[in-house]
Amino acid sequence: MSASTGRPRRAGVDETVLAATLDLLATHGYTGLRINDVADAAGVAKTTIYRRWPSLAHLAVAAVERALGDRTTAPTGDPLADLERLVTTAVAGLAANGASLVAIAQDIHRQADPELRSAYRQRIIDPVREPAITLVQSAIDRGLLSAAAQPADLVDAAIGAVLYRVAVLGEPLDADHVTALAGRLLASWRRDGARDI
Amino acid sequence: MSASTGRPRRAGVDETVLAATLDLLATHGYTGLRINDVADAAGVAKTTIYRRWPSLAHLAVAAVERALGDRTTAPTGDPLADLERLVTTAVAGLAANGASLVAIAQDIHRQADPELRSAYRQRIIDPVREPAITLVQSAIDRGLLSAAAQPADLVDAAIGAVLYRVAVLGEPLDADHVTALAGRLLASWRRDGARDI
DNA sequence: GCATTACGCTACCAATAGTAGCGTAATTAG
DNA sequence: CTAATTACGCTACTATTGGTAGCGTAATGC
Numbered sequence: 001m002s003a004s005t006g007r008p009r010r011a012g013v014d015e016t017v018l019a020a021t022l023d024l025l026a027t028h029g030y031t032g033l034r035i036n037d038v039a040d041a042a043g044v045a046k047t048t049i050y051r052r053w054p055s056l057a058h059l060a061v062a063a064v065e066r067a068l069g070d071r072t073t074a075p076t077g078d079p080l081a082d083l084e085r086l087v088t089t090a091v092a093g094l095a096a097n098g099a100s101l102v103a104i105a106q107d108i109h110r111q112a113d114p115e116l117r118s119a120y121r122q123r124i125i126d127p128v129r130e131p132a133i134t135l136v137q138s139a140i141d142r143g144l145l146s147a148a149a150q151p152a153d154l155v156d157a158a159i160g161a162v163l164y165r166v167a168v169l170g171e172p173l174d175a176d177h178v179t180a181l182a183g184r185l186l187a188s189w190r191r192d193g194a195r196d197i
Numbered sequence: 198m199s200a201s202t203g204r205p206r207r208a209g210v211d212e213t214v215l216a217a218t219l220d221l222l223a224t225h226g227y228t229g230l231r232i233n234d235v236a237d238a239a240g241v242a243k244t245t246i247y248r249r250w251p252s253l254a255h256l257a258v259a260a261v262e263r264a265l266g267d268r269t270t271a272p273t274g275d276p277l278a279d280l281e282r283l284v285t286t287a288v289a290g291l292a293a294n295g296a297s298l299v300a301i302a303q304d305i306h307r308q309a310d311p312e313l314r315s316a317y318r319q320r321i322i323d324p325v326r327e328p329a330i331t332l333v334q335s336a337i338d339r340g341l342l343s344a345a346a347q348p349a350d351l352v353d354a355a356i357g358a359v360l361y362r363v364a365v366l367g368e369p370l371d372a373d374h375v376t377a378l379a380g381r382l383l384a385s386w387r388r389d390g391a392r393d394i
Numbered sequence: 395g396c397a398t399t400a401c402g403c404t405a406c407c408a409a410t411a412g413t414a415g416c417g418t419a420a421t422t423a424g
Numbered sequence: 425c426t427a428a429t430t431a432c433g434c435t436a437c438t439a440t441t442g443g444t445a446g447c448g449t450a451a452t453g454c
Binding site for chain 4: 004005006007008034035036046047050055056
């Protein structure tokens with residue numbers, strides 16, 4: 001990227017621009033995101049932005065990725081506890097910005113070209129989905145969850161439920177609310193929970 | 198709408214335009230939908246389209262609504278059977294057009310103004326979601342499904358799982374596939390199914 | 395000093411949703 | 425038959441906006 005020769009890029013510009021992008025995404029959504037607004041808010045020229053990101057969509061994906069933060073968690077040995085922490089961490093990153101970044105991510109995903117969509121999948125989706133599937137499988141193996149459903153079905157249903165409520169039904173992304181929803185879903189699959197009533 | 202006086206609107210134009218819109222949506226998606234392309238494909242002037250629908254988004258919603266078709270079903274008395282028929286009917290309408298109209302509907306929903314989103318909710322979402330919730334509640338009351346989850350959670354998880362797979366993961370909307378997924382999810386909530394293994 | 399790259403700036407291009415106005419066609423009311 | 429009214433196609437236009445080109449200038453390494 002940055003060559004060893006020539007004038008170096010101004011430090012902090014990436015951060016400033018991403019922060020401005022995130023802020024504008026939170027208030028106007030991806031559909032209302034304007035590259036000129038980002039440039040103005042960040043105090044840089046539009047051309048500087050295009051020198052660092054190839055398109056508005058790429059910039060938005062980078063901003064959301066930054067908002068998601070680091071999703072690596074140390075395993076505790078209890079799959080269900082790890083699962084809850086994974087969900088909580090991811091949701092917290094998305095909810096902390098005052099807007100439904102989940103919905104924004106959906107927008108971006110739908111409008112982007114195939115190459116960008118693949119990056120979106122690898123950088124936004126899979127870092128949550130893949131570990132979650134592994135954890136569910138391990139929970140099933142230990143008899144903590146009913147084996148009646150496939151792990152991927154279960155995870156997709158949980159993620160899908162959140163996406164659907166936030167992105168389609170328009171409910172606010174409240175971290176506690178989401179955690180409770182995921183908890184209720186898990187409870188309905190929990191082996192001991194399924195046995196009573 | 199149409200006054201009693203003056204030249205009447207050409208018959209069949211609504212149908213032709215909606216069919217052309219649906220066709221273009223199926224091949225290019227909502228993001229790739231161009232009003233001029235619709236006009237050309239339908240063989241009408243662009244101004245004629247704007248005389249009948251206030252915006253491109255409204256036109257697209259009307260086209261998807263038409264693709265969904267009539268979703269009223271006669272109750273059989275068996276909630277689970279009714280549920281399956283409801284899902285099958287809705288999915289069949291969406292899948293029959295060769296493209297993921299679910300994903301398209303997502304696009305439209307996100308980009309539209311609040312008034313249109315409300316119409317989308319009332320005309321596309323709720324006609325499936327509300328009866329489904331009622332049927333699930335009734336299945337729980339009869340002991341056919343586990344009472345561990347709230348009916349709305351359950352329905353949203355099922356719808357969300359389908360939306361997520363089609364609209365985010367990019368899987369094709371195959372009617373049999375979706376029915377099988379919904380069936381697996383239901384089985385994991387089914388009282389007898391949850392008891393074994 | 396020289397090559398190289400970044401920055402801000404202005405100007406520009408291309409695509410596209412939506413509108414205005416015109417001539418004309420079709421219909422109803424009297 | 426005439427007048428009023430509305431629809432249609434057409435051309436031209438406006439406004440917005442993503443993205444690019446080119447220029448003068450500022451930093452940096454060699």
